Amino acid sequence: MQGKTALVTGGAKRVGAAIVRRLHEAGANVAIHCRGSLYDALALRAELNEKRADSACAVQADLLELSTLPRVIEEVVQQFGHLDALVNNASSFYPTPLETVSEQQWNDLLGTNMKAPLFLAQAAAPELRRRHGCIVNIVDIHADFPMHGHLLYNVAKSGLAALTRALAQELAPQIRVNGVSPGVNLWPESEAWQDQEQRRRIIAHTLLKREGEPDDIARTVKFLIADAPYITGQIIAVDGGRSINL
16 A cells, blocks of 8 residues: 555544554555544544654545535645545435435435445546556445335445446446445444444344454455455455344
8 A cells, every 4th residue: 555545535433534544554645534524534634644744634525515526536636646546435324214204315315325426436537547546435234134214324325336336347447446345333323323232132143243343344445455456346244244144
């Protein structure tokens, strides 16, 4: 990763921040995208620049505003001179039972999880093609195994999985496109997911009988960017075996 540059959307917190740290540790320059978490993005930028000067930047943008996406790519290229990897990590997540689904929820969940990755890929494609770079999309095992009560999120992540494969075909041979599907990792922050018994039941369905860590996802992203030159169009489940034991 020495001399490479990676843009990680939603990179200021949680799994996104773990991906940023892992790629930076491997030698990459990193662009930390955020929407509302600017304080966290700036703190992470300062942390990484203290370790290696001028190796991290922060980019704030609402990815649902499609007109801003070319500007996001331009800012990264202006900062570091090039872009080698795009990690589409930013995501909205919350329940949407059928009886209460709204158009606003559709626009948000499909927008952050599928629409933004598509149009960011479009904006980044010329630079990634020039650099023979790659794209990694953070999908979800629930793209294939729907989560009850999360209708639109399931649909959005299924679309992202299909988009991953379709982009791999569209952008070959210069650009590789792959995905990572987390399983039980960081729990959602909402009150509905604080039930310890519910958590125990979910963990019991993993073959490894434990939850994963953000760095499990980050290491897989780093592998796909740095160590997998003959892999494209694939989605790796990092879920402790839960997806074959549901």
